Amino acid sequence: MRNKTILILLIISSIVGTCFSQNESYGLSYKVIFPKNLEGGPISDLWNTQDYSLGAQLAYRKPINSWLTLEVPLRLGSVEVVRPDDATRFIERNFVGLDGIAIAGIDPIRNPFGPYALLGVGADYQGAVDDFNVYIPAGFGVNIKIAREFLLNAEAQRRTSLDSDNSHYQLSVGFIANFNLPAEDEEPVDLEMPELDTDGDGVPDSEDACPGAAGPAMFKGCPDSDNDGIIDSKDACPNEAGPLATDGCPVKDPGAMADAVDTDGDGVADDIDNCPNEAGLERFFGCPDSDGDNVSDDKDACPTVVGLPKFSGCPDTDGDGITDASDDCPTIAGKSEYNGCPNPPAPSVPSTTVPSSPSPTTSSPVISSVTSSILADVSQNVEFETSRATLRESSYVALDKVVAIMKEYPNYNLEVAGHTDSIGNSAGNQKLSENRAKSCRDYLVRKGVSASRINYIGYGEKQPIADNRYRDGRSKNRRVEFRLTY
Secondary structure, X not given: OHHHHHHHHHHHHHHHHHHHOXXXXXXXEEEEEEEEOOOOOOHHHHHOHHHOOOEEXXXXXXXXXXXXXXXXXEEEEEEEEEEOOEEXXXXXXXXXXXXXXXXXXXXXXXXXXXXXXXXXXXXXXXXXXXXXXXXXXXXEXXXXXXXXXXXXXXXXXXXXXXXXXXXXXXXEEEEEEEEOOOOOOOOOOOOOOOOOOOOOOOOOOOOXXXXXXXXXXXXXXXXXXXXXXXXXXXXXXXXXXXXXXXXXXXXXXXXXXXXXXXXXXXXXXXXXXXXXXXOOEHHHOOEOOOOOOOOOHHHOOOOOOOOEHHHOOEOOOXXXXXXXXXXXXXXXXXXXXXXXXXXXXXXXXOXXXXXXXXXXXXXXXXXXXXXXXXXXXXXXXXXXXXXXXXXXXXXXXXXXXXXXXXXXXXXXXXXXXXXXXXXXXXXXXXXXXHHHHHHHHHHHHHOOXXXXXXXXXEOOOOOOOOOOOOHHHHHHHOEEEEEXXX
């Protein structure tokens, strides 16, 4: 008997260790308990209040999740037990005991009522020589929320004794105090692991046709080394740009196509000329590169200024990752949060002079608050396929609003900035944000907005507007922002 009791106490001790090992939410409860022995009597005797004994219970509670809680109660009191010398008689004995109980039910912190069931194991000592008892407590109860930190409790148990005729019932009432609760509107951190992206191109391996080589989302993660619109696996000349008509190889002998139509006379036949009405260069499939920055005019957002391919041909003089058109300090490297300047702007001082009226022929129209509100709303309503840069059809309505705004403000340009959350590879997130911003720019161009008026850029996960630890915050961080510039 004593060995069994020691084993039970060791089990309870391990439960106690589990409860105290985490510095998180926990609870303390106090209950008045009413034990009653029904050995040899009918269950209806529970209603007879004259034979109840009295005791108290103090417990430590540790929530494991929203429906499971571990509880370790310390019980003190008295209970009637069968007399060892006369099985028809009972004797009142004092006891001290310790239980380990698992409680499963509705979370009372999030709901006004929390019914539950319980099952556990316990042991007590009843003040007699070698009078140890082992029990299996089982029952049900209910918690009533007064506040998130304070609950009322009522409970009923059947405590089955393993070694003697000491099985009894126990009714109890009391309260529970909760501590270290998370904020009421806080959402648990989503610990789901992001999908594997071996090549870090922002396309998860489950959707990547070329998981071992980085490539854009528009080609399902397959590379296009020469950027001619033909993936390397289908490109006869993967390191030399060429049109689809020649399987991705450059046209080596334009004279061999002398009989073909060449409207603009640039030596590139119209059937492989991306700009058939404008003389251009062979390596750009017949399109010109006016500023000589290796970005053809049809893809260059700044066709008259030497720029960088990653910024759609627009310059970034100070190399801070912010194009000059959007950089308040274009010759000094700065931070994106300060609009390209190294330090925040100085507070503005109200002027004491009356400003002169702007000339109606040189001033641009002031951007209305309604327009600004529409652009902010569009930012959160542009959606893409999961982990890809492909626009969903639900985004077209929002982007059409941007098209209308560009027509309303013909003197303004537009910056399209892509942003992601922090889930996954940072390099992949950077590439994904660039591709998503480009997808928006391409849609606007197809709708009639001049490519020279649009600059796109990706910031990856560098500029969050919400906490990435929570699902709602990550949803807000996945966005494409639209800003009019002049």
